[in-house]
Amino acid sequence: MSGVMQGKTASHLRYEGVVFDLDGTLVDSYAAITECYNHACTSLGQPAVSPETVRGLVGHGLESLMEDAVGPAQVVRAVALFQERYDVICEERTTLLPGVAGTLPRLAAGGLRLGVATNKPTRFAVRILRALGLMPPVRAVLGPGEGIPPKPRPEMLLKVLADLGVSRRQALYVGDMEIDIETARRADVDVWVVPTGSCSRSQLMAASPDVLLGEFADLPRLLGARPAAGTDRS
CATH class of the missing domain: 3.40.50.1000 (HAD superfamily/HAD-like)
Known part of the structure; x- marks a missing residue:
């Protein structure tokens, strides 16, 4: 087209x-991002979400993504959890x-x-x-x-x-x-x-x-x- x-x-x-x-x-990279997002969220007591939901949230930077999920008080820990997992899977799942x-x-x-x-x-x-x-x-x-x-x-x-x-x-x-x-x-x-x-x-x-x-x-x-x-x- x-x-x-x-x-x-x-x-x-x-x-x-x-x-x-x-x-x-x-x-x-949506599969990798979804896995890491849910890893961070569930580790901090928040529910996991679908890949379709994550797809609509990305694009504004990792800190913004995780702050919206867990709140400002836990964003530093959430970013660290996300990056720890992403460091392992980012290449194979992209x-x-x-x-x-x-x-x-x-x-x-x-x-x-x-x-x-x-x-x-x-x-x-x-x-x-x-x-x-x-x-x-x-x-x-x-x-x-x-x-x-x-x-x-x-x-x-x-x-x-x-x-x-x-x-x-x-x-x-x-x-x-x-x-x-x-x-x-x-x-x-x-x-x-x-x-x-x-x-x-x-x-x-x-x-x-x-x-x-x-x-x-x-x-x-x-x-x-x-x-x-x-x-x-x-």
């Missing part, structure tokens, strides 16, 4: 770098979303510099990307911490662009949630979204991205990327 344009024509776009969100955009494995090498082969800006802690994001064979082509990864606030604040996205050597006018951010659209708007960066995460197509359309993709694999065609030798074009 073709992407839906909102005020831009793909053939006129000339980007030098593309930064991606992680969960729901590049990877499906998978690439459809089209990602073939798309990122094609974008990199076309000369685009690729990065990730995510509300997941950086160390976990890097481990997952390496385990799934995405570093390279991904060259810069950043999550919240050490003076970098979580999205929708724009500092994280702007720091990744600086690390890539790409100006905001030559950059594209690709995500799957309304918070990604807000982050890009605050950073004054173009934003495309794909409906593979926590938000429906109608929710994403209502948030007015520049482009709503039909599927992730639409990216090379819309960005004019050539095939990468030896890679799957799906």
